[in-house]
Amino acid sequence: MVEISTTVGRLKLQNPTMLASGILGDSGDSLLRVARSGAGAVVTKSIGREPREGNPSPSLVELEHGLLNGIGLANPGIDNYRAEVEVALQGDVPVIGSVFAEDVEFYGPLARTMEVYGVQALELNLSCPHAEGLEEIAGDADLISQVTAEVKSAVKVPVFVKLSPNVRDIALLAQAAEEAGGDGIIAINTVKAMSILPEVAKPVLGQTMGGLSGPAIKPVGVRCVYQIYEAVDIPLVGVGGVANGLDAVEYIMAGARAVQIGSGIHYRGLEVFEAVCREIEAFMEEHGYRRLEEMVGIAHE
Amino acid sequence: MVEISTTVGRLKLQNPTMLASGILGDSGDSLLRVARSGAGAVVTKSIGREPREGNPSPSLVELEHGLLNGIGLANPGIDNYRAEVEVALQGDVPVIGSVFAEDVEFYGPLARTMEVYGVQALELNLSCPHAEGLEEIAGDADLISQVTAEVKSAVKVPVFVKLSPNVRDIALLAQAAEEAGGDGIIAINTVKAMSILPEVAKPVLGQTMGGLSGPAIKPVGVRCVYQIYEAVDIPLVGVGGVANGLDAVEYIMAGARAVQIGSGIHYRGLEVFEAVCREIEAFMEEHGYRRLEEMVGIAHE
Amino acid sequence: MPTSRLHSVILDKVMEEASHTKSFSFREEFPVRPGQFIMVWIPGVEEVPMALSQLGPVKAITAKNVGSSTEALHKFKEGDRIGVRGPYGNSFDLSQEHYLVAAGGTGIASVIAASEALAEAGKKVVTVFGAKTKEDLILLERSRKYGEVFIATDDGSVGYHGVVSDLALKLMEDRRFDGVLACGPEKMLQTLEGICRQRDVEIQVSMERFMRCGIGLCGSCSLDHYLVCRDGPIFKGEQLVGLRDFGHYRRDRAGRRVPM
Amino acid sequence: MPTSRLHSVILDKVMEEASHTKSFSFREEFPVRPGQFIMVWIPGVEEVPMALSQLGPVKAITAKNVGSSTEALHKFKEGDRIGVRGPYGNSFDLSQEHYLVAAGGTGIASVIAASEALAEAGKKVVTVFGAKTKEDLILLERSRKYGEVFIATDDGSVGYHGVVSDLALKLMEDRRFDGVLACGPEKMLQTLEGICRQRDVEIQVSMERFMRCGIGLCGSCSLDHYLVCRDGPIFKGEQLVGLRDFGHYRRDRAGRRVPM
Ligand SMILES: Cc1cc2nc3c(=O)[nH]c(=O)nc-3n(C[C@H](O)[C@H](O)[C@H](O)COP(=O)(O)OP(=O)(O)OC[C@H]3O[C@@H](n4cnc5c(N)ncnc54)[C@H](O)[C@@H]3O)c2cc1C
Ligand SMILES: Cc1cc2nc3c(=O)[nH]c(=O)nc-3n(C[C@H](O)[C@H](O)[C@H](O)COP(=O)(O)OP(=O)(O)OC[C@H]3O[C@@H](n4cnc5c(N)ncnc54)[C@H](O)[C@@H]3O)c2cc1C
Ligand SMILES: Cc1cc2nc3c(=O)[nH]c(=O)nc-3n(C[C@H](O)[C@H](O)[C@H](O)COP(=O)(O)O)c2cc1C
């Protein structure tokens, strides 16, 4: 028997799979369902100060090698979200509250409210490529450090910082988050992208540009995790294109202690969490690993 | 009959497909063969001052949704390259000389030598994600502007600047190139990425990190071209994941006046140039376009 | 599944069905089952889920002009291109013999393909169709090809004067149906579900929720723990019993749970 | 083609063939034709092209320890994993009846699968095999299973004292072959090509060039306008006539054309 439980700092997970933010995460019922499908933790939709309707549709389309979304952080707003967290908490796995704001100063209060709602950790979305305001924070080490520090002083639960790949040097930004007290790094958010439908000569997304997720971005995510692992000591969570156990192992060997799954649900259904766990176990058994931890970062050796 | 000839500034092309730099480009014979396979122009391998052996292998592997390469700009060096250009020129299509250097000051002389060898245009590679030195230039508007200006004052043929997607704001860098006198922008180079083979717990590329090309990056390339088109007036050439006529049309509608093809050769063989041209024509006929120009940038309307 | 990705189709015919309702047909072969829907993109405007009201080699959607997207769609002509992706969602279980099909308004678009499939399989279909007024009656001729049709209008301008669920109840008191298929306003569905539960008749309803992705990812279409786009749009009565949202709440574009 | 992507295989057996040469076998089913090669990754070291010297359900490569990669490979044991991708390249045309197979050194690894295929098809194979000295003779037993074998050594320690091309010429003077298959040092191939041209016998040679990608993209393996990895590694004599590079130039790692 192999052991796939893991820890991300103070957060203990029965298995290394988490639901990625923004997928099915606006309703507590859906989060609960994902938890019961076998995810080791669930991350909420990124919640902001006010309800937000998001971008015009189409806002999520399937491309040949991934998904393209321009949802634009549609969310019910923090005040309407208490009930959802309460339902999600019935799932008996950690609920991680994701928050975003257009202004640095709003992160602290949002995070504090999430903590009050009962989440076991926070994820700071500093990285959505198709929501105004956020792109600026995403590439700026000073702003990242400021946000992280403010949230750290506002809450007691672990604070994870989610980074964007649409930057020149992601490792530098991870260092900024670490120095400001961040308890972990989540990488990556979607890759800025777009698609045009030639027959109608128009961009496909209502908002023109959006974020690419799914299999196409896995090599980018693995590269980011690998780079960040060499730059910081805090734990990492890999995200981007995980759909099977080997994808997860790739991230883990690059340095991640857990992975998040978003688009993978499209490719394999909600069973993806269970399936990925079984596939990681099978891999470990075949290759003589006993604890997941033994694999973390070994591609660096 | 539809008309697919096009121009990129002063450069006239019988058709909008070009061979991308670094694919088959170290030998004049190969460039000639590509020209005879139907490419509208060919770009040489990026040539530097000295012969360069490149990175340890594996340096090009096929991933599920693209190719990952860490060739590391292996090239015979400018002094050994005259004969290759001379052979390539027999192809009766424009030969575009790509050059790179680790230091800004070397671009001018390299470009001048290429011009003497007879190339009809220059491409400045400011963007290889897996060669030391170049990554710095790739993300820095000042350096890009400096390189462009120096090359412009050294040569008379058109100077195209090839940009990297691994930056925060590619449009800003395109503007820097335009302001410094650049005659066109080529976008994009490969997306920084890596892959790990779980069974051996090691990065696949000898150099660990490399560049992702092929279908996976098309949505990123289209996005970059679209953004650059809104920021500059000089002509654009799209590159990244073009393997069929619709891919090319997508880039053209985003704002490109021509496309380059690299990985597409893997998926469809050297016939890809001919095939893409025929598919563009078929598309134009079906949708009532008569000249390629009518499609350039129309997704912005 | 190549057709499931967004692509364009050329409108083959645009047919006026009623004062504010049109059907738009296009030729495309893809496997689809009665009850499934597609996402329809009106280029330059928005994308909305639509039932396929016709399933053969020529497919059709039937849309009522009620808001921005449908208004834009109504300006489209034969030869224009719309974007489509799908088909998505589950479909009606048509394994019984004798069905009552109950539709309210454009809801008929979601069930008529099922009526057609039943009729083609030689099964018995009775349709009860409700609308505000005579002018809103659509797809009547087609419905009649598949079996008896009973009409209810809110204003009594034709047929039964009252709501469709009352008319359905009357029919169910007279005859025995093995199953009911329903689509329409959620209050109507709720009433029908109650009637069927009481009478122990299996009911399947086609539900509507605001949808963004249509493929079970964005969460916009949640109905309690269900995703209407993926677990539905067809639900059996027993799945809906005890839900907090059914008949009471929907999610708006921001994901807020709001009363209907 | 799932197997064509880089993946790992477990070494099934490591066999000492001669003082500096070993064969490494692994179990994997994939379609492959005689003459094709794979890219072999020695994890942590480098990747090199290698002929498949055995093509059944158990595949094998045969490598001489001549440099950094092969030295590292020689340290690998049964149960270790190497990375492989392929098979790549074209293959021998074996449509004639009576073949002379001429191999120099480890070149035998590139042609022995062809000998086996010919023997299995009931065709006649004669092998001439050249090496520096007795200790360098490899895969002899297997070769003998497929037909007569003649040996040449540079030092005369066994067989004919001289180069393999001379021995081949002698054989061709005695007997009539429909075709020659050859692999070995390029000078040997060049000589054989000349002999065959003169005698009007079809020759196919397996060429070697420095390779990076193996799939026709990087250009490292150019031989005039040919890409050895994709247009080859097997070339007919007529394709090589008139090439500037054949027998004279190769490309180094930097892509420089350097004399052999
Ligand atoms: C699975 C599924 C299948 C559907 N099938 C069809 C179909 O076959 N035909 C069809 O016309 N619509 C169908 N719809 C509804 C459709 O997706 C749109 O919501 C509707 O057409 C209105 O879009 P709009 O952008 O024009 O209106 P909006 O601008 O979004 O709304 C305008 C106003 O109309 C109201 N409204 C929204 N939908 C309806 C409705 N269906 N009937 C009456 N009022 C409404 C809104 O509450 C709002 O007040 C379906 C929805 C789902 C989820
Ligand atoms: C299509 C193809 C098939 C091949 N099949 C085989 C095979 O079946 N078995 C095999 O052993 N090799 C084969 N090779 C050659 C192989 O790819 C390597 O080049 C060789 O094994 C040396 O690798 P290395 O890194 O150990 O040596 P390096 O460190 O690259 O070279 C060390 C020295 O050996 C010389 N050298 C390189 N290759 C050879 C050679 N083949 N014989 C003698 N000296 C050489 C070099 O010039 C250099 O001086 C093949 C090559 C190609 C292109
Ligand atoms: C539909 C959709 C909505 C998303 N919304 C959010 C969000 O609200 N906050 C966030 O941090 N990331 C969001 N993301 C990014 C994902 O959390 C994840 O980083 C990305 O999709 C890559 O993972 P994947 O390839 O497994 O999908 C969203 C992604 C998708 C596809």
Ligand SMILES: Cc1cc2nc3c(=O)[nH]c(=O)nc-3n(C[C@H](O)[C@H](O)[C@H](O)COP(=O)(O)O)c2cc1C
């Ligand atoms: C094997 C390989 C080598 C490359 N070498 C170069 C190079 O020398 N100079 C350069 O500017 N781009 C180089 N590139 C990038 C390509 O020119 C092109 O920008 C990229 O591959 C995206 O296009 P594609 O998807 O059509 O391959 C190389 C790409 C590959 C795959």
Ligand code: FES
């Ligand atoms: S519409 Fe996105 S989950 Fe249903």
Ligand code: FES
């Ligand atoms: S090895 Fe790359 S082209 Fe042949």
